[in-house]
Amino acid sequence: MRIGHLSFRLAGTDGVSLETAKIAQVFARHGHQNYYFAGELDPEDQADQLVAAPLAGQILVPEAHFTHPEALWITKHAFGTTQMHPQLQERIETLATKLEAAVVQFIGVFNLELLTIQNVFAIPLHLPLSLAVQRALQKTGIAAIAHHHDFYWEREAYRVNCVAHILETCFPPHLPNLRHMVINSQAQSALAGIGVHSMVLPNIFDFHEAAPGVDEYNADLRSELGLVDSDLFFLQPTRVIPRKGIELAIELVQRLDDLPIKLVISHHAEHNTLDYLNEMLALAARNHVDLRYLPARFKPQRVPGKGVHKVYSLWDAYVFADFVTYPSLYEGFGNALLETIFFSRPFLVNRYAIYQKDIEPLGLDAVVVEGKITDRTVAEVRTLLGSPTRVQRMVQHNLEVGRQHFSYETAWNRLYEILQTF
The missing domain is CATH 3.40.50.2000 (Glycogen Phosphorylase B;)
Known part of the structure; x- marks a missing residue:
């Protein structure tokens, strides 16, 4: 056909x-x-x-x-x-x-x-x-x-x-x-x-395919983004628009201020949401959060640098992320959620309405918030960052959910x- x-x-x-x-x-x-x-x-x-x-x-x-x-x-x-x-x-x-x-x-x-x-x-x-x-x-x-x-x-x-x-x-x-x-x-x-x-x-998502990993092209991603070995890479894989709740990601990092976290936004602001971008940059600065707005470094496809910096694919960002923040206030579904599961990354998610009704009942394992960052939220994230075994159990479980329901x-x-x- x-x-x-x-x-x-x-x-x-x-x-x-x-x-x-x-x-x-x-x-x-x-x-x-x-x-x-x-x-x-x-x-x-x-x-x-x-x-x-x-x-x-x-x-x-x-x-x-x-x-x-x-x-x-x-x-x-x-x-x-x-x-x-x-x-x-x-x-x-x-x-x-x-x-x-x-x-x-x-x-x-x-x-x-x-x-x-x-x-x-x-x-x-x-x-x-x-x-x-x-x-x-x-x-x-x-x-x-x-x-x-x-x-x-x-x-x-x-x-x-x-x-x-x-x-x-x-x-x-x-x-x-x-x-x-x-x-x-x-x-x-x-x-x-x-x-x-x-x-x-x-x-x-094509959950029956293996996720890509580190290769010759993306091996230098962390250093290219200015991250050192001890830094923790928190990825916010969304556009910069108010309904993405980026202020919650900033607050989370601020409350983990004893850890060397770099919060990276991989997508662009829209032409009518530049004010929100500026608000988020100012909020991060006031709270001493290292927020990096880097849509110029992530595109749908890789672009080798020709006299300028090289461009990575969004998938390269997931490969190196230590944790993914997805604190959206509203989503029609949640593309980045499935990408995070596919790349076996631990994540935080806000319980937006569709998540509550269509996704949460399937049994995903995540750090869940309801419109605010609590002491419990911070403690859960801290525990995950220090427990590779717990993370492995989480991501394997989520992969099985993805294969069963979103393949x-x-x-x-x-x-x-x-x-x-x-």
Whole structure:
């Protein structure tokens, strides 16, 4: 089967891009061909070493990206106000028409038989693209799976708007050739409340593969980051946005101030969260925490230094991390959690809602907090840092949980079940 995957962006290390690449890998292992359509794509010769989508073809359409100037203008005037700008509807329609033609062309050029639509019907980052895909599905009748990672009604930024007519019909649309897939049971319940049936496919990882380790390329990672042998490497493997709860990681390190801990952030801040980054850097400085914001050193793929510093993959960071902090206040699921388990690293996790409902009952072994760092939290982390035997028991147990519940085999069973409904 020839399967297309479509989103605003299918590049880098954001959750949607990573999960889409994994789903493409699952399909490829069962003999299917994969094709990408997005406003941003990874260079074909720079695919991530662990989750590279095995692609038979791809189409880059810059106008499909949510940071395209026209998309930004539309989003700015659609949300935060109830007053419709005189040009808004016309500009939405103009771009939607152009993008609809591009989507139909994508389906036709590659003779696609199935389309997965990644978050385009869930978050109104790009209203014209969402309308375009909806109309392309109606026009072509192609079988499609809408994979929803989070929903607009979960975000404050979208509550005030002047485009209710679009949100009500397109997020998500009700079409006979469209099936719905969500990443957690909370989202499944939300869709059921508006009459939409969906299946849960949690975030996944290839737990039956061996994790990479130290090699010739990454052997100098610690020294390149300025860490000495006695330093403890705490990894915060998330973007710098408020819901990631990075202040809790800073507090944890501050309360372990007798230990030589370096807290490393591997992902970037968004264009609209630079204030939060500055707040975290200032908080760390006030509390004498050695916080290192190093997204320039970690990319989806390795980039050997050419006159400048070398760039490591995110996986290289996990290889050398002594402990992982994941104090998120909210997550749709938790990609970094699965990565941490795969790389056999001990971790701290905040009990965000989806963790409590969908993950915790499976029996993961972790340092768990509920929105604050307590004396018990600090003591648990200290014990782990001094007990390799305890850490080994923890990570082996978590690997077994991952293999049982979040593997590619689990994903294929769910996907196959959906395919049988067409």
